[in-house]
Amino acid sequence: MRVTSDPRRNPFVVLQALCLIALCAKAAIAQDAAMVEVDRTMENYRLDAHIPGMVWGIVQDGRVVHVQGSGIQDTATRRSITPDTLFRIASMTKAFTALSVLKLRDEGKLSLDQPAETYVPELRGWKYSTEDSPKIRVRELLTHTAGFVTDDPWGDRQTPMPEDDFTRLLREGVHFTRAPATAMEYSNLGYALLGRIIVNVSGQPYKDFVQRLLFTPLGMASTGYDVAAAAPERRALGYRWEDNAWKLEPTMAHGAFGAMGGIQTSASDYAKWIAYLLSAWPPRDAADSGPVRRSSVRELAQGANFPSIRMRPGSSGPDACREAVTYAMGFYAASDCELGLTLSHGGGYPGYGSHVLLLPDYGVGIFAFANRTYAGPRAPVWDAAMTLLRAGYLKPRSSPPSSALAAAYAAAIKMFLAGSVMAAGDVLSMNFLMDRDAEHWARYLADVKADVGTCETGVPISPTGALSGDFTWRCERGRVRGQLLLAPTPGLHIQSLTLTRQTP
Numbered sequence: 039m040r041v042t043s044d045p046r047r048n049p050f051v052v053l054q055a056l057c058l059i060a061l062c063a064k065a066a067i068a069q070d071a072a073m074v075e076v077d078r079t080m081e082n083y084r085l086d087a088h089i090p091g092m093v094w095g096i097v098q099d100g101r102v103v104h105v106q107g108s109g110i111q112d113t114a115t116r117r118s119i120t121p122d123t124l125f126r127i128a129s130m131t132k133a134f135t136a137l138s139v140l141k142l143r144d145e146g147k148l149s150l151d152q153p154a155e156t157y158v159p160e161l162r163g164w165k166y167s168t169e170d171s172p173k174i175r176v177r178e179l180l181t182h183t184a185g186f187v188t189d190d191p192w193g194d195r196q197t198p199m200p201e202d203d204f205t206r207l208l209r210e211g212v213h214f215t216r217a218p219a220t221a222m223e224y225s226n227l228g229y230a231l232l233g234r235i236i237v238n239v240s241g242q243p244y245k246d247f248v249q250r251l252l253f254t255p256l257g258m259a260s261t262g263y264d265v266a267a268a269a270p271e272r273r274a275l276g277y278r279w280e281d282n283a284w285k286l287e288p289t290m291a292h293g294a295f296g297a298m299g300g301i302q303t304s305a306s307d308y309a310k311w312i313a314y315l316l317s318a319w320p321p322r323d324a325a326d327s328g329p330v331r332r333s334s335v336r337e338l339a340q341g342a343n344f345p346s347i348r349m350r351p352g353s354s355g356p357d358a359c360r361e362a363v364t365y366a367m368g369f370y371a372a373s374d375c376e377l378g379l380t381l382s383h384g385g386g387y388p389g390y391g392s393h394v395l396l397l398p399d400y401g402v403g404i405f406a407f408a409n410r411t412y413a414g415p416r417a418p419v420w421d422a423a424m425t426l427l428r429a430g431y432l433k434p435r436s437s438p439p440s441s442a443l444a445a446a447y448a449a450a451i452k453m454f455l456a457g458s459v460m461a462a463g464d465v466l467s468m469n470f471l472m473d474r475d476a477e478h479w480a481r482y483l484a485d486v487k488a489d490v491g492t493c494e495t496g497v498p499i500s501p502t503g504a505l506s507g508d509f510t511w512r513c514e515r516g517r518v519r520g521q522l523l524l525a526p527t528p529g530l531h532i533q534s535l536t537l538t539r540q541t542p
Contacts, residue, residue: 071429075425076422080094084108087279087408089413091119091408092408093120093121095309126301131296132229133368134252136368140337142240154184154231154235157239160205161208166214166217171217172219175219182225185215185216187215197299198295204230204294226295244296244297255328258307261304261308275409278410299385315335319399341364341366343364347362348372351417352421358376369381377399377424380397389409389411402426404423404426437501443524449532454537465530469525470533491513493512505524506521510540520536521535
């Protein structure tokens with residue numbers, strides 16, 4: 039009898055393939071249903087919030103995987119919203135300003151820890167709130183810790199302020215609500231000052247600098263600050279909801295406060311920005327093509343040392359873990375127990391509202407634009423993220439283990455199978471047997487094996503860093519969760535190994 043090795047004629051292999059196809063089909067159906075649910079969530083928000091038009095999109099691993107528009111651009115022509123419709127994104131502009139400042143820092147043209155008056159002479163001689171106040175640094179302007187008062191209602195209307203008027207305002211000085219570097223308080227004035235710093239340090243108009251640095255290299259051809267220069271038929275006009283009717287808001291031109299909220303863009307263009315930002319994660323050895331180096335993009339997630347606790351935005355918030363959140367540079371950075379690192383920011387403006395959420399651990403970004411004053415589609419954006427997570431759409435980005443971690447994991451498996459930490463040879467750091475000697479390790483390993491039986495140790499380790507990782511083995515009687523930690527010394531040295539019976 040001839041035994042065939044052709045997998046197509048092996049019933050078990052065929053059954054495996056059919057099961058895999060069925061699982062993939064089920065996953066695809068779940069993901070399609072998730073997109074339907076996202077669209078429903080967004081549309082319900084649009085209707086309930088009296089928004090003329092909205093567009094929303096999802097970017098994953100550098101490409102747009104979903105984009106949808108609903109409603110109208112304006113009440114006169116009633117043109118439909120499309121991915122190319124232009125919206126003002128208000129304070130979501132701040133991330134562009136922050137990254138521009140970091141680029142100038144990278145070029146050695148400014149320092150984040152220098153007083154802002156180094157680059158804006160009009161600030162010299164300002165009277166602070168207390169005699170012992172430190173001078174505002176560039177860093178405090180980036181993180182909203184300069185001591186300025188919250189100024190959304192006033193600041194938004196300053197967008198078209200002429201540069202000469204802004205210079206005059208700075209010479210006269212402003213009132214402080216507290217000493218700099220003592221707390222976070224959101225300030226549009228602070229980001230307008232960053233715009234002036236960009237002008238003075240680069241020698242270029244702010245909007246031209248951002249255009250050359252970011253918009254042009256990223257292919258954001260429809261994005262800019264000169265709103266009136268855009269084709270009228272592409273613009274979503276801004277409205278407020280008042281007396282049960284939409285009323286047109288005045289269009290504000292670009293001016294000295296444009297750095298805090300003046301960008302006009304489309305979903306198609308903005309998706310390129312999201313893809314670029316997310317491409318900075320994870321850190322890696324690959325070529326860095328810019329326009330700003332990846333490490334500086336990741337710096338946008340570095341928050342000021344003034345964290346607070348909040349509920350997750352959206353409908354899942356009341357049942358979710360509390361989030362530690364801080365303002366970073368153009369984004370709020372938060373640690374979410376299910377979504378991991380999140381970077382988010384809203385945009386509120388006369389006639390417009392927007393929100394963006396980046397999930398670097400998953401390579402996913404979600405955003406929404408609306409053309410109603412302070413529409414703020416924050417809740418549906420976060421709800422969309424949870425819909426994708428629960429549908430299995432979000433997959434953590436994985437990196438292969440370093441050679442040192444892989445070798446250490448192989449040594450750990452050898453120890454477990456042999457029942458002795460001495461079986462792997464000279465791989466233990468000097469503290470390892472001081473923390474638990476070889477005899478007690480042998481008892482510990484024997485107890486674990488007696489409890490769970492034979493384990494499948496062939497699964498890969500999941501790196502948590504170049505020198506650490508987690509793994510889970512399926513065993514005859516349950517599972518074992520392991521954690522492996524290497525020492526920082528040269529060579530291969532295991533400083534800690536933990537094996538724990540996984541409870542249901």
